[in-house]
Amino acid sequence: MFGSVNDNYMWVPMLRLELINNNPGSNNTYMCDIKSNVFNRLFVSFKVCIDGFIDISRYLIGVDACHFKSKYLGILLNGLYTITYAAAESEFKKSWEWFMRNLLDSFGCDVEHLAFIYDMEKDLSESIKLIFPNVEHKVYMRHMWKIFKKKLFCCENGNKLQNLVWRATNTYKLHDLHKKMEEIFKSVRKFTLT
Numbered sequence: 001m002f003g004s005v006n007d008n009y010m011w012v013p014m015l016r017l018e019l020i021n022n023n024p025g026s027n028n029t030y031m032c033d034i035k036s037n038v039f040n041r042l043f044v045s046f047k048v049c050i051d052g053f054i055d056i057s058r059y060l061i062g063v064d065a066c067h068f069k070s071k072y073l074g075i076l077l078n079g080l081y082t083i084t085y086a087a088a089e090s091e092f093k094k095s096w097e098w099f100m101r102n103l104l105d106s107f108g109c110d111v112e113h114l115a116f117i118y119d120m121e122k123d124l125s126e127s128i129k130l131i132f133p134n135v136e137h138k139v140y141m142r143h144m145w146k147i148f149k150k151k152l153f154c155c156e157n158g159n160k161l162q163n164l165v166w167r168a169t170n171t172y173k174l175h176d177l178h179k180k181m182e183e184i185f186k187s188v189r190k191f192t193l194t
Contacts, residue, residue, distance in 0.1 A: 009039040016042075023047060027084075027106040031098070041098060045084035045106035053083045054107070059114045061103075063124060065091050096127035104131055161187050 012030050019028045025047035031040045053059075061083070068074045074089050084103055088095040116137040118124050128137045164187055168180035 012039060012042065019044065019046075025108075027102060029102060041086060041088045041095065043084065043086040043099065043102040045102065047106075049083045050106050050108075053081060054111065056081075059111055061114065061116050063116055063118045063128075065119075065121070065124075067091075091121065091123065093123040093127060096121075096124045097130060100127045100131035 012032075016028050016030055019026060023046050027045040027047075028043065030042045032038060033040055062081075068087075074087055084099075084106060086099050086102070088099065114132065114135040116128050116132070116135060118128070118137070125137065128135065161184070164180060164184045168177060168184060171177045171180055
C-alpha cells in the first residue's frame with residue numbers, strides 16, 4: 001500500500017468494511033491486541049469462492065501455512081483452492097482454531113463429506129478434529145514420505161522404495177493401488193529383515 005508498514009495496519013478496519021460492502025455474504029474479520037492495539041490476525045473469505053467450492057462438489061481442502069520474512073513476522077494460512085486466507089501471528093493451536101472456526105462460519109451450512117489434507121503440523125490436526133470432528137483428514141504424501149525416509153533410508157535400496165511410494169500415490173484405480181501397496185510392503189519387509 002502506501003507509507004510504512006505500521007501505517008498500513010491502521011487501514012485494516014476500513015479495508016474490512018470495504019470488503020464486506022463490496023462482497024455481500026463474505027466472512028472477513030480481524031483481531032488486534034486490545035491493550036497495545038497491535039494487529040494479530042486477519043481472515044478473508046469471499047462468498048463467491050465458498051459458493052464455487054460448494055458447487056464443484058469435491059470437498060477436499062488442502063491447508064498450509066507460509067511464513068512471512070520481514071520486520072513483521074507471522075504466517076499466511078491458506079488452501080490449495082483458495083476459499084479463504086488468513087494472516088496470523090504464528091502457527092500455533094489458537095491461530096489454527098481461530099482459522100477453522102472462521103472457515104466453518106464461512107460455509108454457513110454443514111458441508112457433508114468434507115476432507116482436509118495438510119502437513120505434519122500437530123496443532124492444525126488437533127484444530128481440525130476440534131472444529132470439524134466428523135471430517136476425514138490426512139497428511140500430504142510429501143510429509144508422509146519424510147517419515148518413510150527417516151525410518152527406512154538406512155538401506156541401500158531406498159530409491160526403489162521411493163519410486164514405489166510415489167507410483168502408489170499417483171494411481172487412480174483401487175485395484176492398482178492395492179498392487180502398489182503390496183510391492184511397498186514386500187520392499188519394506190526386505191529392508192527391515194536385512
